[in-house]
Amino acid sequence: MAQRAERLGCETVQVFSRSPRGGKASALDPRDIEKTKEMFDRHSMWPLVVHVPYFLNLASADREKRLASVEILAEDLGRSEVLGAKYLVTHLGHLSPGEEPESIEAIARVTKSIQEALEVYHGPVKILLENTAGQGREIGWRFEVIGAILESLPVDRVGACLDTCHAFAAGYDLASADAVEATLREFARYIGLDKLGVVHMNDSKGDLGSRLDRHEHIGQGKIGVEGFKAILGSSLLPPDIPGILETPQDSPEDDDRNVKMLKSLRLQV
Ligand SMILES: [Zn+2]
Numbered sequence: 001m002a003q004r005a006e007r008l009g010c011e012t013v014q015v016f017s018r019s020p021r022g023g024k025a026s027a028l029d030p031r032d033i034e035k036t037k038e039m040f041d042r043h044s045m046w047p048l049v050v051h052v053p054y055f056l057n058l059a060s061a062d063r064e065k066r067l068a069s070v071e072i073l074a075e076d077l078g079r080s081e082v083l084g085a086k087y088l089v090t091h092l093g094h095l096s097p098g099e100e101p102e103s104i105e106a107i108a109r110v111t112k113s114i115q116e117a118l119e120v121y122h123g124p125v126k127i128l129l130e131n132t133a134g135q136g137r138e139i140g141w142r143f144e145v146i147g148a149i150l151e152s153l154p155v156d157r158v159g160a161c162l163d164t165c166h167a168f169a170a171g172y173d174l175a176s177a178d179a180v181e182a183t184l185r186e187f188a189r190y191i192g193l194d195k196l197g198v199v200h201m202n203d204s205k206g207d208l209g210s211r212l213d214r215h216e217h218i219g220q221g222k223i224g225v226e227g228f229k230a231i232l233g234s235s236l237l238p239p240d241i242p243g244i245l246e247t248p249q250d251s252p253e254d255d256d257r258n259v260k261m262l263k264s265l266r267l268q269v
């Protein structure tokens, strides 16, 4: 992973600490970790970000399932620390069948789950709550909801991750300079830019407000080149905020092209 990141010219990296689709996590090899850290230092790749596996549901109404998710969240916090990561990104989870959109109970379950994980893990790795596209029963596509959850959690231990594709699909326009400005002001109002740790830089296959979680190559989706130029150039975003690509890999050259695309747009702002 570190070798690939170096070849691609990455300045920051996001990884899974285990298979994202399930199964037991394998032990982390200390020699691998040493070598990785060394490479990261040598190429000033920082920070390392870990993403929790996809199957977690911190909002589950089924207590057993919810607690199993809490356990993995806490475990992944520990694994992130061992890997030398600064952040662990998680989604909020899904409503149970029949639950009202943005049900207060479901939101309260998410808050409780995170509090429970923080009671188990006391290290320095910070949890970042990622906004979702609001596809299906996903919770957390409105900034208000993420903001409300963060209100009741310690600021030094939990922050936010902004995914551009998800925000756009959820109805927050990012396709022009004015739109980016307005969306970031919304983010600042309900969540706070001081709580923002990471931006997931993904273009969107789906239209504005489509609630479709379908990532697209930078510049080829509905956010487009103008949108990403505006995001990279926005004075509202802290200048050193790490940007992570989660763009599709349709061909082996895709990652290289997307990294180069963002870097060239950054030079144009
Ligand atoms: Zn994302």
Ligand SMILES: [Zn+2]
Pocket (backbone or CB within 6 Å): 165, 166, 213, 214, 215
């Ligand atoms: Zn997504």
